[in-house]
Amino acid sequence: MADDLSLNPSRDDFAALLDESLGGRDFMEGQVVHGLVVAVEKDFAIIDVGLKTEGRVPLKEFGMDEGRPALKAGDTVEVFLERVENAMGEAVISREKARREEAWTRLEGVYEKNEPVMGSIVGRVKGGFTVDLGGASAFLPGSQVDIRPVRDVGPLMGREQPFAILKMDRPRGNIVVSRRAILEEARAEQRTELVSQLQEGEVREGVVKNITDYGAFVDLGGIDGLLHVTDMSWKRVNHPSQVLAVGDTVKVQIVKINPDTQRISLGMKQLQSDPWDGVEAKYPVGAKFTGRITNITDYGAFVELEAGVEGLVHVSEMSWTKKNVHPGKIVSTSQEVDVVVLDVDPSKRRVSLGLKQALANPWEAFIAAHPIGTVVEGEVKNATEFGLFIGLENDIDGMVHLSDLDWATPGEEAIAKYQKGETVKARVLDVDVEKERISLGIKQLSGDPLQGDTFRKGQTVTCTVTEITSGGIEVKFGDEEAPMTAFIRKSDLSRDRADQRPERFAVGDRLDAQVTNVDKAARRISLSVKALEMAEEKEAIEQFGSSDSGASLGDILGAALREKAQKE
Secondary structure, X not given: OOOOOOOOOOHHHHHHHHHHHHOOOOOOOOEEXXXXXXXXXXXXXXXXXXOOOOXXXXXXXXXXXXXXXXXXXXXXXXXXXXXXXXXXXXXXXXXXXXHHHHHHHHHHHHHHOOOOEEEEEXXXXXXXXXXXXXXXXXXXXXXXOOOOOOOOOHHHEOOOEEEEEEXXXXXXXXXXXXXXXXXXXXXXHHHHHHHHOOOOOOEEEEEEEEEOOOEEEEEOOOOEEEEEHHHOOOOOOOOHHHOOOOOOEEEEEEEEEEOOOOEEEEEOHHHOOOOOOOHHHHOOOOOEEEEEEEEEEOOEEEEEEXXXXXXXXXXXXXXXXXXXXXXXXXXXXXXXXXXXXXXXXXOOOEEEEEOHHHOOOHHHHHHHHOOOOOEEEEEEEEEEOOEEEEEOHHHOEEEEEHHHOOOOOOHHHHHHHOOOOOEEEEEEEEEEOOOOEEEEEOHHHOOOOOOOOOOOOOOEEEEEEEEEEOOEXXXXXXXXXXXXXXXXXXXXXXXXXXXXXHHHOOOOOEEEEEEEEEEOOOOEEEEEHHHHHHHHHHHHHHHHOOHHHOOOHHHHHHHHHHHHHHHO
16 A cells, blocks of 8 residues: 555554654644554544544545455555544544545645646536546536536546646635646647648638628638638628538638737638629720619618629719719619719729719700700799709709899799799809709790880880879789889879879879980889870970960960870
8 A cells, every 4th residue: 555654563663653644742632743653443543643532534545446445454554633632542544535635735746836637527516517636626617617618527537538727726725727727728728839830822612611791710720820701702701601601621722820929810702703804894994884882881882793792872972863862762783773983993902983874964955955945844843042943854953043032023933923833934144064054044935125225215115004103103014914013203204393203103003205315234214204294295295386386385285285195
């Protein structure tokens, strides 16, 4: 037996050995001492440790050999002295505690050297397991059993295996160990060796072990590499599961090895030809192609021209007429669309596309169908402080400026006559294709009453009173569809001062007046009833005589008025 110091020592020899062991010191409780097996009874061994009385130790603390106690009289063993004497006058000793103290001493040396220790999992406790370290019991947390969670610990129970000591507290009798630390260290060594065998650019086969949102982990034979989603294919991949599944065998290229972190980046698309090679020749600026919408964002839509080559249609290039509209309201994912190449930048792997350029420019189509001067019809879309917007064909608008609403009425007053949704006619005045503007005019539907000889100085016109003020009357005259307006001052209402009263007129009254001035630049015509009366008097005098011929003014005017009435 390993605990034996001699086969059959005598009591004297044992006493000498005990003195040597204790160095001549007195016995002290709480120490490991040497003892001599005096006798072996049915369940106990009687052991002499040099005290007045022997101690008794259960045989089970020494183990069994083929069903029999592996201990006999005369053997020397180490035991732990708990008390010199108990109530029965016997020494209280323990072989188990001696083994435990021996184990603690040994484990402290191992812990200081940061070395692994052999042990076996012997039981399950709350939060983990108990491990026998050759006489000392340790706690193995559940998280420290393996690198990954273990569902069944049965195969690990009772099997001797290495553990790392994480913490020791002898006064409290606590030891915490880890099996995971040993496995990670072994894996790190294995990983270092495997990484040293790999080279960037090398092509290898691997098995997909796990798939995440950002990529897949591929087992290269004991070491994992990350295949990022952007390196799976030249074309857009929204999720790795679209390309791979767990268990797939794939051929990958080692893109990069980080010697510090030992991380390995893999790629699949690197084994395929780059579709961006010669992209300028394949997609010249101005050419028209058909593609598929792959992704829609706030700033535009991506169109796949071929596998691995996508171009961006910016929101500003999506529609000729729909401005400030989300791209999702113009196109939808997977939709086939015609696009025109606007720009190609191979260095940045960018292609700018236009969706509206593949369609006819509605302003060019409008001017082709409606030359300047053409009359068009549309619905009033909006009235603003500077004019009317009228909806035309192909979702484009034309604008009638305030100054082009009416020849005579001020724009602020004229625009109040129109209601949103009303259908109106207008004449095309100008089309600016580059600025996407169409200028229309409503007053141009009728001729300018101030052009030509429609109204001239000295002409008599019939007016209708529209408003009466203290300073005169407002009248309209001319074409009923586009009438002119004028203001007859109080002093011009009559030759007779007694009749120069605006209140003698009523709105709707009709009267004749003479045109006294035509200002085409200011678009203003001046009228006067007084001037007409004076002109008629002058004409009557010239026709029927003068005051010198003996005829009175009353006679002359009476005759003139009778002649005028007869002509009418």
